[in-house]
Amino acid sequence: MSAELAQPQGRLLKQARGWGRAVAMAGRTVGLVLVLFVVVQSLIVVQARPQDLVTGARGMADIIRRATPPDFSKLPDVLWPALETVDIAIFGTIAGVIMALPLAVLAAANVTPSRAFYYLARGTIGFTRAVPDLVWALFFVTAVGLGPFPGGLALAVHSIGMLGRLFAETIEQMDMAPIDALSLTGARRIQIFTHGIVPGVLPALLGISLYRLDENIRSSLVLGFVGAGGIGFQMMTAMNLFQYREVSLLLIVIFVLVLGAERLSAILREKLA
Amino acid sequence: MLRVSGLSLCYPNGKEALRDFDLTVEAGELVAVLGGNGCGKTTLLRCIARTLAPSAGEVWVNGTDLTHLAGDGLRRARLELAMISQHASLVRRASVLSNVAMGSLGRHFTFRTALGGLPESELRAAHGHLAQVGLEGLAAQRASTLSGGQAQRVAIARALAQRPRVLLADEPVASLDPEAAEEIMRLLSRLAAAENLAVLCVLHQVELACSYAGRVVGMRDGRMAFDLPRAELSRELLRHLYLSEAA
Numbered sequence: 001m002s003a004e005l006a007q008p009q010g011r012l013l014k015q016a017r018g019w020g021r022a023v024a025m026a027g028r029t030v031g032l033v034l035v036l037f038v039v040v041q042s043l044i045v046v047q048a049r050p051q052d053l054v055t056g057a058r059g060m061a062d063i064i065r066r067a068t069p070p071d072f073s074k075l076p077d078v079l080w081p082a083l084e085t086v087d088i089a090i091f092g093t094i095a096g097v098i099m100a101l102p103l104a105v106l107a108a109a110n111v112t113p114s115r116a117f118y119y120l121a122r123g124t125i126g127f128t129r130a131v132p133d134l135v136w137a138l139f140f141v142t143a144v145g146l147g148p149f150p151g152g153l154a155l156a157v158h159s160i161g162m163l164g165r166l167f168a169e170t171i172e173q174m175d176m177a178p179i180d181a182l183s184l185t186g187a188r189r190i191q192i193f194t195h196g197i198v199p200g201v202l203p204a205l206l207g208i209s210l211y212r213l214d215e216n217i218r219s220s221l222v223l224g225f226v227g228a229g230g231i232g233f234q235m236m237t238a239m240n241l242f243q244y245r246e247v248s249l250l251l252i253v254i255f256v257l258v259l260g261a262e263r264l265s266a267i268l269r270e271k272l273a
Numbered sequence: 274m275l276r277v278s279g280l281s282l283c284y285p286n287g288k289e290a291l292r293d294f295d296l297t298v299e300a301g302e303l304v305a306v307l308g309g310n311g312c313g314k315t316t317l318l319r320c321i322a323r324t325l326a327p328s329a330g331e332v333w334v335n336g337t338d339l340t341h342l343a344g345d346g347l348r349r350a351r352l353e354l355a356m357i358s359q360h361a362s363l364v365r366r367a368s369v370l371s372n373v374a375m376g377s378l379g380r381h382f383t384f385r386t387a388l389g390g391l392p393e394s395e396l397r398a399a400h401g402h403l404a405q406v407g408l409e410g411l412a413a414q415r416a417s418t419l420s421g422g423q424a425q426r427v428a429i430a431r432a433l434a435q436r437p438r439v440l441l442a443d444e445p446v447a448s449l450d451p452e453a454a455e456e457i458m459r460l461l462s463r464l465a466a467a468e469n470l471a472v473l474c475v476l477h478q479v480e481l482a483c484s485y486a487g488r489v490v491g492m493r494d495g496r497m498a499f500d501l502p503r504a505e506l507s508r509e510l511l512r513h514l515y516l517s518e519a520a
Binding site for chain 2: 188
């Protein structure tokens with residue numbers, strides 16, 4: 001009797017397995033079609049024409065020929081804008097850290113004094129992060145005029161968003177046990193912050209800030225294109241005047257700056273870890 | 274010194290974690306609380322420290338009723354009440370001495386302490402508290418380098434820096450080896466007598482409770498099962514305490 005019952009059950013099980021395989025296969029096919037669709041639509045929207053790269057090769061070779069050798073005689077003129085670029089990044093990072101830290105405390109769910117502050121801080125962080133630094137630079141160039149200062153301001157405001165979010169996440173992930181222990185000793189909020197929270201998260205915050213400095217040096221190179229000072233401004237001028245040998249020198253200086261900042265930031269972060 | 278009367282806690286889901294609990298701990302006395310997992314021992318301590326708000330009852334610490342206090346009033350009342358737990362909860366990157374002196378922050382609200390500094394007088398006093406727990410030589414060491422037993426002793430020294438009248442200890446030896454556990458209990462017992470502290474200590478180790486506590490309180494299902502001098506404890510009582518939990 002039981003064998004008779006087992007036969008149809010086995011058939012049903014086989015049938016169900018077959019259906020399962022068919023559904024999985026259909027899912028995979030739909031996934032593949034979707035990926036293909038995304039790739040193809042992006043090629044159409046960006047009007048990708050690989051043949052243009054071939055026809056434009058002569059033009060590119062011409063620019064490279066005109067850009068070599070780099071004009072090292074211009075090096076003394078490049079040093080000041082290079083320093084300006086680094087200082088825009090330093091100013092932007094320090095100002096960003098100073099403004100991001102209190103915002104991050106308000107935006108960290110585990111230490112925020114109230115939900116209202118939490119949402120206000122999260123909103124500010126989100127907005128400053130969503131607007132690109134180049135747009136902030138255009139805004140500040142209009143507000144305070146050409147030069148490195150609007151560049152520094154743009155990086156500072158954009159850094160509030162980038163640093164604020166990472167700082168808040170670091171605070172949210174910290175070990176709360178020492179904080180709870182301090183609050184039970186009768187310490188006030190500000191004392192708990194300076195004695196418990198700051199030492200707990202300081203190395204991580206310094207690491208994040210150094211990484212931001214590295215990013216800001218890269219960003220400050222581009223800000224010059226909209227008149228916000230630094231080596232980018234020099235690069236734009238040289239390109240407009242077809243001074244390609246100066247452009248190649250500037251590219252070398254930029255390469256050294258970016259690589260130097262990256263290495264220094266990595267070494268310091270390693271020491272903090 | 275510490276008086277708890279009719280203390281109850283009912284969670285929103287209807288579960289009664291603490292039911293009509295009465296307890297008194299006098300100055301200089303060490304009282305151990307025993308009971309199975311989930312019987313309400315930690316809840317009792319958290320209600321006394323007011324990190325949980327009881328549904329009913331009163332908590333009196335040195336003549337002050339903590340039950341209806343909030344905000345700065347509660348903060349000030351907590352100065353009389355120190356708490357240590359299973360984990361020492363030290364600021365790991367700070368020195369041992371700083372960690373001890375942090376216990377005094379509630380009494381010193383100055384520009385310096387708000388900016389992360391500590392009062393010179395309390396740093397000097399912290400040396401004394403470290404000597405009391407036998408760790409004077411480790412003052413300059415970072416808290417992250419301490420062993421579990423050492424960290425717990427630093428937590429006790431931090432509690433002493435608070436100059437409390439009542440010390441609550443929530444399973445202070447749970448993560449320590451037997452030798453370190455004995456050391457901590459010996460220390461708590463000595464401090465209760467020397468500092469005239471009322472110590473209420475939640476434990477899982479019956480033998481430690483019987484060796485170091487003057488009185489032992491048994492808890493079962495959020496209620497007090499017994500409150501007896503250690504000499505009157507019997508195997509039968511203890512067996513009943515833990516058997517009921519299993520059932």
